[in-house]
Amino acid sequence: MQGEGTGVIELNDGKVTGGDSGIAYTGSYVVDGDKFTAFIATERHTPGQPSVFGIGIDDVNLTLTGKSTPTTASCTGTAKQAPGLAFEATLIRIADQPRALPRAPTRAHSPAFVILNPSQIARDARSKK
Numbered sequence: 001m002q003g004e005g006t007g008v009i010e011l012n013d014g015k016v017t018g019g020d021s022g023i024a025y026t027g028s029y030v031v032d033g034d035k036f037t038a039f040i041a042t043e044r045h046t047p048g049q050p051s052v053f054g055i056g057i058d059d060v061n062l063t064l065t066g067k068s069t070p071t072t073a074s075c076t077g078t079a080k081q082a083p084g085l086a087f088e089a090t091l092i093r094i095a096d097q098p099r100a101l102p103r104a105p106t107r108a109h110s111p112a113f114v115i116l117n118p119s120q121i122a123r124d125a126r127s128k129k
Contacts, residue, residue, distance in 0.1 A: 005020060006020060007019055007023070007025065008020070009025055009091070014028055014030065015027075015028055015029075016029055016040055019045070021049070022044055022046045022047070022048040022049060022051075023042050023043065023044050023045065023051060023058060024042065024043050024045050025040050025041070025042055026040070026041055026043075027041055027062075034068055034069070035065070035066070035067055035068075036065070036066055036067075036068055036073070036075070037064065037065050038063075038064040038077075039061070039064075040061075040062040040064065041059070041061050041062075042058065042059060042060050042062070043058070044058035044059065057079075057081055057082055060081045060082065061079060061080045061081065062078070062079050062087060063077050063078060063080075064076065064087070065077060066089075072090065072091060072092055072093065073090070074088070074090050074091070075088070075089050075091075076088050076089075
């Protein structure tokens with residue numbers, strides 16, 4: 001075993017999006033009954049732990065095939081960038097997509113927020129004394 005990790009993905013209408021603390025996942029999938037094929041590209045967004053493919057192998061193109069049930073899916077595949085390494089994943093459904101996302105209440109004149117640097121805040125506080 002090269003490595004292991006966890007992440008979250010969203011499967012929606014043939015598209016895959018997701019990621020973990022260091023790597024983003026995007027791609028597509030097709031379903032045929034209980035079988036599926038997925039094509040996923042990964043890209044590092046934050047320095048940190050090595051990917052499951054090893055040190056320095058962050059941006060990969062995966063081809064996966066597997067079977068699914070209503071609550072889980074399992075798949076195997078390979079990455080073009082690590083051809084000798086088999087990839088296995090188990091997916092566990094954690095939520096269905098809501099029909100409509102709740103909307104935050106709006107006001108006609110919502111306040112704007114500005115982030116000031118700490119030295120500016122300190123100067124402002126001293127000038128008010």
